[in-house]
Amino acid sequence: MAKTDGEVVIKKYANRRLYNTGTSTYVTLEDLAQMVKKGDDFTVQDAKSGDDITHSVLTQIIFEQESKTGNTLLPISFLRQLISYYGDQMQMVVPTFLEHSMKTFADQQTQMREQMTRAFGETPLTKNLQMPIQMMEEQVRRNTDVFRQAMQMFSPFTAPGGAAPGAADAKKAPDARDLDDLKEQLRTLQTRLDNLGS
Numbered sequence: 001m002a003k004t005d006g007e008v009v010i011k012k013y014a015n016r017r018l019y020n021t022g023t024s025t026y027v028t029l030e031d032l033a034q035m036v037k038k039g040d041d042f043t044v045q046d047a048k049s050g051d052d053i054t055h056s057v058l059t060q061i062i063f064e065q066e067s068k069t070g071n072t073l074l075p076i077s078f079l080r081q082l083i084s085y086y087g088d089q090m091q092m093v094v095p096t097f098l099e100h101s102m103k104t105f106a107d108q109q110t111q112m113r114e115q116m117t118r119a120f121g122e123t124p125l126t127k128n129l130q131m132p133i134q135m136m137e138e139q140v141r142r143n144t145d146v147f148r149q150a151m152q153m154f155s156p157f158t159a160p161g162g163a164a165p166g167a168a169d170a171k172k173a174p175d176a177r178d179l180d181d182l183k184e185q186l187r188t189l190q191t192r193l194d195n196l197g198s
Contacts, residue, residue, distance in 0.1 A: 006041075007041045007042060007043060008020060008021065008022035008023075008035075008040060008041065008042040008043075009021045009022070009042065009043055009044075009045055010027065010032065010042050010043070010044045010045070010057075011044075011045055011046075011047040012044055012045070012046055012047060012053060012057065013047045013048075014047070014048065018031075018032065018044070018057075019047070020042075022042075029057070029060060029061050029064055030064075032044075032057065032061060033061050033064075033065065036058075036061070042054075044057040062074075082094075
């Protein structure tokens with residue numbers, strides 16, 4: 001598909017067909033996915049109402065990509081966590097956090113590609129460089145920790161598990177040593193009281 005100057009408008013019709021007004025051709029969700037990968041900027045509009053439905057169409061592309069065998073990017077734990085934030089008081093913070101995390105990730109990938117290119121020259125490996133899985137996991141861990149700390153700043157009286165500080169300690173059953181210590185202290189106190197009485 002030829003790239004046109006500026007933002008391309010994709011019209012979605014009632015029959016679910018997508019029409020690229022920049023190239024005057026019908027396109028598929030796969031075509032739109034390729035446009036995203038190439039960096040082409042586009043918006044999707046409902047052909048009848050003119051409403052911007054870019055968000056829902058991009059979400060549909062992700063769903064289709066995730067449905068392909070062996071093509072998943074989003075771990076189940078991440079999906080569960082993401083779903084849990086819908087309707088939560090922190091929901092408005094999540095999009096900004098995710099956007100910032102993805103930008104940081106992309107910047108780091110670009111820097112690594114440039115460093116590899118400087119070190120080894122232009123090769124197929126440096127052109128299609130994917131960050132090693134260990135580095136990705138470490139970055140996700142760091143981002144998750146930062147996000148958790150940010151959430152605690154907004155809810156300073158809530159422990160990471162969602163309970164008030166000390167709630168876990170209160171639920172913990174005392175062990176035999178604690179009970180023995182407590183009994184000994186009560187005996188000592190009783191002895192002192194008896195001595196005072198006499």
